[in-house]
Amino acid sequence: MSRHDAAELAHRLGEHAEAVCRHYLSNGRRSGNYWQVGDVRNAPGRSMFVRLRDSPNGPAGKWTDAATGEHGDLLDVIRDALGLIGFGAVADEARTFLAMPQTEPERRSSRATATPIPAGSPEASRRLFGMSRPIPGTLVETYLLGRGITALRGTGSLRFHPRCYYRPEDHGPTEAWPAMIASVTDLGGHQTGAHRTWLDPDGNGKAPIDTPRRAMGDLLGHAVRFGVPTSVMAAGEGIETTLSLRCALPDMAMAAALSAAHLGAILFPPTLRRLYVIRDNDPAGDTARDALAERAGEAGIEAIVLSPELEDFNDDLRHFGLQALRAAIANQLMRQDRLRYLKRAA
Template sequence: MTNYGSKFERLDPGALSRGLARHAEAFCRHWFPEGRKVGNYWQMADISGAKGRSLTIRLNAQGNSQAGKWTDHQNGDHGDLLDLLHYRLEPVAYPDLLRQAADYLGEAPVIPDDGTSDYEPAVTSNRQIEAGRRLFSYGRPIKNTLAEAYLRGRGIARFGPALAFHPNAYLRAEDGTRLEIPALLAAITDNAGTVTGCSRVFLNAQTSGLADIEAPKRVLGRLHGNAIRFGEVSACTDLLAGEGLENTLSVGMALPKAALASCLTANHLAAFAYPASIKRLWIARDNDEAGARAATRLADRADADGIEPLILTPERDDFNLDLTTDGVTKLRRRLAAFINAHASEHDLWPSA
């Protein structure tokens, strides 16, 4: 066992973060080998490191933009390489995280003599949370709007007060240009029902599909631990938690009585803070490696808390593809057979 001793007692998180940023490309290749380099960025699906393009890490400084900073363009999360290392090693105690970073760098920078450090872990600010609440309050019901057309085009007709439509929600393009684009809005809430953010699905008014922009699905506010909810979540004994909004609502089409929680991404599904009052947690995962990892992590936590976890897996890539390919009746029969085989009592599906 390594004896860290006093060498690691006063590690400076800010210095470690800067040290990792100086070796950003080597860091990415070591810790996230499934990603790939594209120009000045390392691209991957999300903080899991899976193949994809939604999360980008800047490898070298550009003007006022620092090396080592990353953004998940799907949900708005961002931070530095120390944050990514934390996610990679999770669960890990913070002192152990600093030791791992120092070991990787081969050095142990210490806290300055005045006891200050410029490092602050990436957190969602109260300003972002309030902006998300305000944005959702500006939305209007989705009936007879582009948002309804988009969902119906995905085979979805289960809606609810968590959804709204904004005809010209704005976002800032990478070049600084302000764009105004219609968007499906969804309120993100905690277990107390407090709105902590707003999901935005930017839409194309001509096609009723997704807007032709980079990362048309974004989050404003705090998503971690929270979800977009449908049905009687506060009173249910069985809760169904899923990844993407469309995929979760697709399961909801087949299970019209089910209380639903859409966590939007695999990583946020794994981090979902389920209500302590439920008896069973049904986890609707996507049919890929990220979905499998997220479902297992969430199931392990629920099981440790005395809540029975059960995992639902689509036949194809995701449940929306199952819905649009097979239709709601076939999907309902398949899910009902699985549910009734694994739970004699539940409030997802009427008893026979």
């Protein structure tokens, strides 16, 4: 990218300076015509000032850290807040942010225009996922570890959004909460939807709201995927339930369909020969199990049900521990899969 293109991109970000700060410098707050935060890496504090409006002192988006003397523009903010390497990655992140629809006050005050997209559409889900960040070191990692889920390798389908909008069902005012964003994809890896799990900012599980889980986009037949399936894979309902089993079988490809109804309709990869159905211990789980097993049989795929001792496998993981979960799963796997997957996980 040329210097002129970089300057133009920084200028466009400056037109949305407050929205950029609220997203990437979420530990700060507005003070008059400035956004104050600890530093460009989003530390709490008040030593860094970001100009939110053009003024005789300079254009919107320029910032100075009074403690260190550092200064720059909003491209620097995106780079350092996310820890990105290379200007290409910074530019891609900036363009993704600028493609997102802004709040109504932001639209009125900005000369830039964003392509409108329908709320809840597959395109909206792709933009939401694109403007979220990888989970290492974020509240999502804290949330999953708090549920006993420690095997996080291969979880690129999950990301963290620090301020994801939440609209109460009673039509109350829109709120913003941190959230785990999951990419829902088809068999070809194309994102068709997203699933949001809003989180408590203090790291104490899900956010204290009426519906902390919601999906958007085209979901039927698709799933949140972990690993690349070959001849064997497992499929379950919830993300946490599926990841709990993956702690015991980290090399087995798995998919979370997000609900019992969607689990029964999940599409089969063309290479699949054996499907482990991750069952939830409730009537809806039984219905999904029967529907999926019937469809698999009709497709020539062997279906084997994996059943938890408690409500689901996350309950088993937290109550009994990982070694006990592996032992219980071993008795439900085919012998060749015990040798292939449990031996590697030991």
